[in-house]
Amino acid sequence: xxxxxxxxxxxxxxxxxxxxxxxxxxxxxxxxxxxxxxxxxxxxxxxxxxxxxxxxxxxxxxxxxxxxxxxxxxxxxxxxxxxxxxxxxxxxxxxxxxxxxxxxxxxxxxxxxxxxxxxxxxxxxxxxxxxxxxxxxxxxxxxxxxxxxxxxxxxxxxxxxxxxxxxxxxxxxxxxxxxxxxxxxxxxxxxxxxxxxxxxxxxxxxxxxxxxxxxxxxxxxxxxxxxxxxxxxxxxxxxxxxxxxxxxxxxxxxxxxxxxxxxxxxxxxxxxxxxxxxxxxxxxxxxxxxxxxxxxxxxxxxxxxxxxxxxxxxxxxxxxxxxxxxxx
Amino acid sequence: xxxxxxxxxxxxxxxxxxxxxxxxxxxxxxxxxxxxxxxxxxxxxxxxxxxxxxxxxxxxxxxxxxxxxxxxxxxxxxxxxxxxxxxxxxxxxxxxxxxxxxxxxxxxxxxxxxxxxxxxxxxxxx
Numbered sequence: 001x002x003x004x005x006x007x008x009x010x011x012x013x014x015x016x017x018x019x020x021x022x023x024x025x026x027x028x029x030x031x032x033x034x035x036x037x038x039x040x041x042x043x044x045x046x047x048x049x050x051x052x053x054x055x056x057x058x059x060x061x062x063x064x065x066x067x068x069x070x071x072x073x074x075x076x077x078x079x080x081x082x083x084x085x086x087x088x089x090x091x092x093x094x095x096x097x098x099x100x101x102x103x104x105x106x107x108x109x110x111x112x113x114x115x116x117x118x119x120x121x122x123x124x125x126x127x128x129x130x131x132x133x134x135x136x137x138x139x140x141x142x143x144x145x146x147x148x149x150x151x152x153x154x155x156x157x158x159x160x161x162x163x164x165x166x167x168x169x170x171x172x173x174x175x176x177x178x179x180x181x182x183x184x185x186x187x188x189x190x191x192x193x194x195x196x197x198x199x200x201x202x203x204x205x206x207x208x209x210x211x212x213x214x215x216x217x218x219x220x221x222x223x224x225x226x227x228x229x230x231x232x233x234x235x236x237x238x239x240x241x242x243x244x245x246x247x248x249x250x251x252x253x254x255x256x257x258x259x260x261x262x263x264x265x266x267x268x269x270x271x272x273x274x275x276x277x278x279x280x281x282x283x284x285x286x287x288x289x290x291x292x293x294x295x296x297x298x299x300x301x302x303x304x305x306x307x308x309x310x311x312x313x314x315x316x317x318x319x320x321x322x323x324x325x326x327x328x
Numbered sequence: 329x330x331x332x333x334x335x336x337x338x339x340x341x342x343x344x345x346x347x348x349x350x351x352x353x354x355x356x357x358x359x360x361x362x363x364x365x366x367x368x369x370x371x372x373x374x375x376x377x378x379x380x381x382x383x384x385x386x387x388x389x390x391x392x393x394x395x396x397x398x399x400x401x402x403x404x405x406x407x408x409x410x411x412x413x414x415x416x417x418x419x420x421x422x423x424x425x426x427x428x429x430x431x432x433x434x435x436x437x438x439x440x441x442x443x444x445x446x447x448x449x450x451x452x453x454x
Binding site: 035036037039059060299306312 | 343
């Protein structure tokens with residue numbers, strides 16, 4: 001008989017033939033979040049730590065979740081013993097030293113770190129940066145994954161933001177920081193090279209998008225790549241010349257800087273980045289969408305892009321990311 | 329395992345049919361100005377998962393429908409935003425037109441509509 005051992009933290013449960021992983025765990029009175037038991041609600045999503053789970057148990061999950069061996073316990077009939085996890089693994093930190101500090105605009109710092117150990121990350125993921133006293137903040141990685149020891153971040157100075165104020169004012173070249181394992185599901189996978197991509201970011205929400213764009217271009221992404229970067233005024237934007245240069249270099253990369261307050265100067269679109277994007281690209285059927293910025297902008301734009309044809313599983317965002325204090 | 333009780337679900341095409349219907353149905357609901365304000369503060373991914381559970385139930389598929397949960401989920405909409413029969417009717421209209429778009433035979437549409445209709449009092453907290 002096909003009995004498989006399921007290990008969850010310090011519990012071992014035997015999954016009987018015909019049982020799902022969820023059945024087995026509930027039978028042993030383990031407190032597992034669940035609801036529909038049919039693969040719809042995804043509340044029993046877990047991660048297999050021992051390798052890829054049965055593909056039938058990944059039905060309906062985003063490709064990045066499948067890629068990280070997530071699965072639905074209610075759909076999972078194990079083929080072999082499994083070691084599974086309900087919660088993300090505890091942060092593992094590595095030491096990094098500051099190799100660069102440069103202002104991108106009046107409020108945004110480009111911080112470059114050199115990590116002692118190579119990090120296996122995907123462009124668009126974030127890490128937690130931890131100061132010696134334990135103060136920790138999440139920041140998106142702003143470069144592609146070519147340099148496994150070098151990470152760059154866009155740190156916007158927030159009024160009263162303890163970490164960002166400190167990073168701007170007191171952190172010096174040569175100082176050390178702790179860097180967590182990369183996290184997050186808003187990243188580029190080179191599995192759909194012909195898919196068109198729309199990226200919308202506000203403020204320092206450009207950081208993960210710039211990493212994703214550079215990664216996609218590095219992989220020879222064939223579909224169109226449209227970036228809309230917004231702020232209230234021109235001086236809230238940055239890397240304008242760099243992005244224009246990139247657009248000249250790659251015919252499938254298109255860049256639109258947007259300003260939402262007042263008239264836009266020549267070369268800039270007037271309006272919020274998400275509204276400008278939707279008005280120019282009203283049919284997003286089959287597109288992949290990446291969003292980063294203020295949570296309200298991200299939420300609103302998820303809905304807008306969905307209603308303009310994008311599939312929900314093709315819309316990527318990291319909702320925690322408070323990259324700008326306004327919707328613009 | 330439960331072939332004998334899933335005949336409507338099977339006739340409709342099972343999970344693949346639910347997936348096709350959710351996509352059309354949810355776009356209709358979110359585009360309808362009579363009712364889309366009720367979804368203003370929801371996370372659309374979580375909401376889409378709930379729509380899928382609801383349609384699976386209405387399609388006669390495997391479900392854990394819980395009237396108390398349904399009441400609780402809609403109570404604040406009834407109290408604060410005036411959710412009433414007219415809004416429930418609008419959702420029913422989108423459900424029916426979704427199935428028509430998918431060329432589902434009328435006798436099956438009637439069965440789905442009857443199951444969905446059975447949630448009306450829970451949704452409206454009566």
